Amino acid sequence: MSSSAESALTGIHPRSEATIRVSRDFDRGRTTQDSLREAFRRDAYDLVCLQKEEGIDWVSDGQLTWQDFLRPICETFDGLKIGADLFRWFDTNTFYRRPTVVGKVTVRENDGNNSFYERHTVWGSLGDVAAGKRKKLALPGPLTISALLEDKYYPSKKDLVKDITQALAIMIDFLANKGISCIQLNEPSLVYKYGPSEFGGEAYQDIFSNSISDHLARSRAQLWLHTYFGDCSKVLSQLLKLEPFELVGIDFTQTPLSDIEGCDFSGKSLGCGCVDGRNSLIESPDWIADFSKQASKVLRPQQIVIFPSTDLKYLPREYADHKLRAVAQAAKLLR
Amino acid sequence: MESQVLEKRTESELLPTQEIGSIAKPAWRVKGVTSDASLTWSDIKEAEFWGSKLDVPNYTDLIALLKERLNSKRPPLEEERTAIREWSVLYALRMFESVGLSRVYSGEQWRVEMYEHFVRNVEGFKLLGSVQSFDYKYYTKASVVSPPKFRNPIHLEEFLFVKKHSSRQLKVPITGPYTIVDWTFNEFYETDLRKKKGSNAGRFNFRETYFDARRRFILDLVRNVFRPEISVLTQNGANWIQIDEPAVTTHPDKLEMDLFVEAINELTRGFENCTFSLHNCYSDYRLLAKYSPDLKDITQLALEFANRDSVDLGQDSNTRPGYQELSAFEDEGYRGGFGLGVVHVHDYFGEPRGGALVEGNDIIESPKLIRDRILYASKLLKDPSRISVNPDCGLRTRSWEITYRKLQALSEGAKLARQELSK
Numbered sequence: 001m002s003s004s005a006e007s008a009l010t011g012i013h014p015r016s017e018a019t020i021r022v023s024r025d026f027d028r029g030r031t032t033q034d035s036l037r038e039a040f041r042r043d044a045y046d047l048v049c050l051q052k053e054e055g056i057d058w059v060s061d062g063q064l065t066w067q068d069f070l071r072p073i074c075e076t077f078d079g080l081k082i083g084a085d086l087f088r089w090f091d092t093n094t095f096y097r098r099p100t101v102v103g104k105v106t107v108r109e110n111d112g113n114n115s116f117y118e119r120h121t122v123w124g125s126l127g128d129v130a131a132g133k134r135k136k137l138a139l140p141g142p143l144t145i146s147a148l149l150e151d152k153y154y155p156s157k158k159d160l161v162k163d164i165t166q167a168l169a170i171m172i173d174f175l176a177n178k179g180i181s182c183i184q185l186n187e188p189s190l191v192y193k194y195g196p197s198e199f200g201g202e203a204y205q206d207i208f209s210n211s212i213s214d215h216l217a218r219s220r221a222q223l224w225l226h227t228y229f230g231d232c233s234k235v236l237s238q239l240l241k242l243e244p245f246e247l248v249g250i251d252f253t254q255t256p257l258s259d260i261e262g263c264d265f266s267g268k269s270l271g272c273g274c275v276d277g278r279n280s281l282i283e284s285p286d287w288i289a290d291f292s293k294q295a296s297k298v299l300r301p302q303q304i305v306i307f308p309s310t311d312l313k314y315l316p317r318e319y320a321d322h323k324l325r326a327v328a329q330a331a332k333l334l335r
Numbered sequence: 336m337e338s339q340v341l342e343k344r345t346e347s348e349l350l351p352t353q354e355i356g357s358i359a360k361p362a363w364r365v366k367g368v369t370s371d372a373s374l375t376w377s378d379i380k381e382a383e384f385w386g387s388k389l390d391v392p393n394y395t396d397l398i399a400l401l402k403e404r405l406n407s408k409r410p411p412l413e414e415e416r417t418a419i420r421e422w423s424v425l426y427a428l429r430m431f432e433s434v435g436l437s438r439v440y441s442g443e444q445w446r447v448e449m450y451e452h453f454v455r456n457v458e459g460f461k462l463l464g465s466v467q468s469f470d471y472k473y474y475t476k477a478s479v480v481s482p483p484k485f486r487n488p489i490h491l492e493e494f495l496f497v498k499k500h501s502s503r504q505l506k507v508p509i510t511g512p513y514t515i516v517d518w519t520f521n522e523f524y525e526t527d528l529r530k531k532k533g534s535n536a537g538r539f540n541f542r543e544t545y546f547d548a549r550r551r552f553i554l555d556l557v558r559n560v561f562r563p564e565i566s567v568l569t570q571n572g573a574n575w576i577q578i579d580e581p582a583v584t585t586h587p588d589k590l591e592m593d594l595f596v597e598a599i600n601e602l603t604r605g606f607e608n609c610t611f612s613l614h615n616c617y618s619d620y621r622l623l624a625k626y627s628p629d630l631k632d633i634t635q636l637a638l639e640f641a642n643r644d645s646v647d648l649g650q651d652s653n654t655r656p657g658y659q660e661l662s663a664f665e666d667e668g669y670r671g672g673f674g675l676g677v678v679h680v681h682d683y684f685g686e687p688r689g690g691a692l693v694e695g696n697d698i699i700e701s702p703k704l705i706r707d708r709i710l711y712a713s714k715l716l717k718d719p720s721r722i723s724v725n726p727d728c729g730l731r732t733r734s735w736e737i738t739y740r741k742l743q744a745l746s747e748g749a750k751l752a753r754q755e756l757s758k
Binding site: 014015017020023024026027067068082083084085086087088091092093094095096097194279280281313314315316317318319 | 463464465466467468469470471472473476478517518520521522525526582585586587588617618642643681682683684685
């Protein structure tokens with residue numbers, strides 16, 4: 001990484017109102033799969049163009065087709081089956097279909113990774129719009145996947161976490177070969193205080209750490225780790241020791257900066273999640289830059305990447321795009 | 336829990352049946368009131384089919400109106416929009432009545448959507464745009480930009496229309512204050528509080544103003560909008576109000592749950608001649624159970640259980656896992672009634688089993704499966720008189736055909752359960 005502040009998005013971006021209209025029509029049988037695919041492609045194209053215009057450093061395709069953050073993984077890994085039941089996604093007003101583990105988790109045979117790339121990213125259909133830009137994709141981390149599914153196969157969660165991490169590692173290498181420069185693993189379950197208590201415990205943090213170190217150490221993509229929906233102050237020191245990650249992200253809407261003073265960021269970059277992904281009030285670039293400077297002063301990271309605290313999918317598109325612009329402008333102010 | 340009494344029933348029948356809220360708006364209802372979507376013959380045929388099937392009085396007048404709209408190039412007049420909306424309510428009412436439901440309402444055909452209908456009709460909200468709920472389902476999200484004020488009655492016109500056209504027990508669903516607050520961006524109160532605390536307050540600590548701002552918002556909303564609204568409804572004869580609170584337990588925090596209880600108790604306080612029930616779904620029922628005895632005037636909890644259950648026939652704990660959380664409410668001391676969700680309302684991706692048919696993404700529960708669910712719940716509660724029978728939630732994501740079949744099965748299942756219980 002270079003020494004100046006950079007900017008990125010965190011995860012799933014909201015669909016545009018136009019895409020929402022088409023998807024509603026598709027859902028009601030009023031339009032075709034092709035129309036829907038084209039709506040998503042056009043939407044992603046516009047989003048990539050917006051990021052380029054604004055100067056976002058790590059460009060995302062917005063992951064607009066993702067129905068929820070776990071579904072594409074379930075459709076790619078053997079051993080996971082998409083459930084019928086709807087479950088709340090943490091403390092948001094969005095829902096996911098809970099997967100069930102029905103067998104050993106591995107990347108699906110017969111070209112599972114290619115299928116993931118074709119179905120759940122749109123880079124292949126965007127031509128060279130992002131030529132020269134670094135591409136980034138967010139994936140759910142192994143602990144979060146394990147915490148949110150129903151396990152009917154593994155005798156211990158430890159084995160489940162390990163197998164998921166291994167499958168993710170294979171997928172990440174494949175994506176790196178396809179030109180995705182950065183994979184961000186989002187691990188809200190590491191910090192969510194209302195999650196299953198077993199996942200907040202030290203034993204699971206160890207399982208997570210060991211799995212990451214065992215399987216992701218030689219990853220071909222740059223790896224980032226982000227935590228949100230909870231206060232990361234209790235686990236941050238441990239996360240900063242994880243070698244495979246060049247960057248550790250913090251949701252500052254949940255973690256007071258004063259509570260993590262003294263954490264050792266040497267050799268790591270800070271993902272500065274100070275732009276509230278769940279609040280329609282748009283932070284000014286000056287405020288974001290001020291906060292980021294303060295965070296940089298307190299934590300002394302190698303580099304700072306400014307991004308929203310969480311996915312922006314909880315906001316209407318227009319507001320998410322305003323936040324995107326604010327993030328990009330704040331990073332410019334710090335250069 | 337002495338303050339919680341059983342429902343103030345007007346029905347003598349055991350296991351009364353009820354709907355929860357919204358059903359899908361027919362294409363003719365959606366297209367008939369907008370100027371940018373053209374009605375088709377197929378839409379009119381649908382209106383004809385259901386008008387005849389449900390024996391809607393004078394439905395041919397609707398067909399004539401729709402045919403006129405089909406041939407017209409001008410946008411619908413306001414009186415045409417109103418008429419189409421009213422017809423849609425009549426159709427929904429007739430569907431509920433024809434399958435034999437004890438408690439009925441409009442199927443929310445009058446409203447845009449449960450959240451949007453409310454915020455559009457209250458001063459202080461600004462609609463910002465659409466946000467995904469799940470899959471290809473979205474809702475329009477607003478921000479509160481000034482203190483909410485009661486402008487005009489929100490549900491009165493709808494209530495008076497339904498009252499005029501049905502002799503059944505009416506249960507008026509309203510979206511509750513906790514849900515409105517949780518689904519709304521809190522721009523006004525957060526900004527206001529930060530200003531009051533000084534320009535730097537909350538600057539680098541986002542959590543500092545969050546909860547206080549939220550509490551001020553909800554209490555203003557209850558006092559300035561909900562209580563005047565309930566007053567108007569009850570003065571005009573509403574005697575059962577269902578408070579829809581899907582957002583409860585979203586934030587499983589004592590502060591938040593206490594805030595929910597405080598808001599509901601403040602909302603229902605002093606309306607002696609009205610029964611209040613509370614609907615919640617897809618939530619943490621162990622948490623809700625813990626706070627349920629504190630809801631002073633709520634006499635029925637209408638909850639989603641079918642979604643959590645198996646579709647095998649049987650009346651034991653192995654076949655009925657979805658209903659076991661009823662025990663949590665008992666253990667916590669809740670002694671009110673339950674609106675027992677016995678049919679699933681969303682897409683179904685599971686395997687077809689003995690107690691249900693699966694057609695595409697729809698599951699049609701059999702009357703026997705519904706009977707078993709009711710009887711198992713009766714056994715757990717040791718008192719079937721505390722049970723009313725309903726779908727998990729509104730059936731608005733299902734087609735009218737599927738909704739009709741599910742409600743028929745529900746009604747038939749309740750009948751089978753009554754027969755068993757009377758033996």
